[in-house]
Amino acid sequence: MNLLDTADVYGAVGAAADTNGFGHNETLLGEAVRGRRDRAVIATKFGARPSDDGRVVYDGTPAYVRSACEASLRRLGTDHIDLYYCHRLDPGVPVEETVGAMAELVTEGKVTALGLSNAGPDELRRAARTAPVSALQSEYSLWERGVEDEILPLCRELGITLVPYSPLGRAALTGRVGPGTRLDGDDFRSTLPKFSPGNLPHNLRLVDGLKRFARERGATPGQVALAWLLAQPYAVVPVPGTKRAEFLRENAAAADLTLEAGEVAALGALFAPERVRGGQYGELPVAGR
Template identity: 65%
Template sequence: MGTARITLGHSDIRIRPIGLGCMGMSQFYGPADEDESVATIHAALDAGVDFFDTSDVYGAAGAATGQEQRGFGHNERLLGRAVRDRRDEVVIGTKFGARPTGNGIEIDGRPEYVKQACDASLRRLGIDHIDVYYAHRLDERVPVEETVGAMAELVEAGKVRVLGLSNVGADILRRASAVAPISALQSEYSLWERGIEREVLPACRELGITVVPFSPLGRAALAGTFSAGTSFPADDFRATLPKFRAENFAENLRLVEALKEFSEARGHTPGQVALAWLLAQPHDIAPIPGTKRAKYVRENVAATGVPLSADDLAELAGLFAPDRVRGGQYGDLAVLPRR
């Protein structure tokens, strides 16, 4: 990865433009080997990756998805183990607000829970401060001003460096920013999921918020590894998502085939081109592609060297115009229970 860095929102934190999402090392995308996951994190560090993303709820899929639980906090403990001796090389982002109950996952944004969750994350990660602390989902029963106010107190206490939000709209961003500086917004954004472009991206530009796209490779679909006959087992989250359902998936893969032809003609992988398209957007963007394999980390990092002309960018945007992509962002998990 090159030496170019971006500044994360309202902070002095400077990161390289391709991070690593660690969620799949604990849940959602089938089985994962813990030692291999640690080796992948180490390979990412060696490749120059310095921005790592986790959440306290990763590993506790449970009843909400029908998946086996590895345990609430599993992913934080895994990441903490992997970077224990290299803390000064990493910027760690983690999230709170979604926690398991007997009936699945509930959302809790009460100020007292914000502080409890932060202390628990610090213990699991084995660190004395969190670099970027996000509200994973907002509790609709608690005004965002109260949740963010409690998060701001964590900054004052030295437990958190900067604040972030996840999966929120422009109005919430403005209300939250009136309470405390918001440095990062984590939302799904990729060639085939562009719902934030109309209102959320302009609000981020207005408010000086860095966008941190999760699933920037369309949950691996944009990497070009699937075929129309691909099926996903019950423990793979993609089986629940509209874009991956049989009636939509075959049509969406036709767009991916065109992306593959575009990429191969230029000597790159489709995943690299998809990431390069994001990096070329007119805003500070720090995608966090997730993987459990070191080879894909190195492939993703190489996307920073993929040149795309204005015509290339327009062609890709047209290929994946929102009205050409079939299926919405989420299925049954669009609404999670609140307290």
């Protein structure tokens, strides 16, 4: 595993980062790859940043694209970013302007490939007409299937790899979330509809079916969930996150788990969108510049 995915807004705490902790995770990653940068494929993102009043502000202006990239390069301790994403498109800036500025970074050798995150079909087409787009990062898992109708076929048409974030359903698909799991106010999942008290018990019954399937295959539920993504007929590179080395090894082993077509279909039917309760996100305090 050599793709390391981060963002300037991740881990916005700690003294090692910029003002208010912005960029902390990039700083940590830069320390981790020092002396072995050539072994890592680094992906990072720009465009989403916290404002003083607690909102998330999106900035896709060409000037910010450039300044954000320069700051990420410094924190990562590298002269180039392998895959540079626009984390969220700025509703106040045409996608062509944002992606055009990103393309200039490629020309200058500061970025190797371009990506978008959570872009819709129209935005993705417009971006691809402006410059080559290599990757789209969107949520995709057994229990979040919103990209299947339009986005995945469009990615195939445009030659774009889908990079699913939260491929383990924010740990729910690992089997380590139960009816007694308490989500405190600092846990982002407490804001998500699938984890609400009214929806989670129902959704965990679907996970019980995943657990039974995994036991029959001699695998873990998380490995089956990742193998299901890898079995899709598209270019898909999931980026599961974890805090522990043992789970990193467990996730990596999913690449060795081969599912038959009937198994892929059965798992898809178990988590058919109409069977899963709750949408992708609740209300987020988000604004443009």
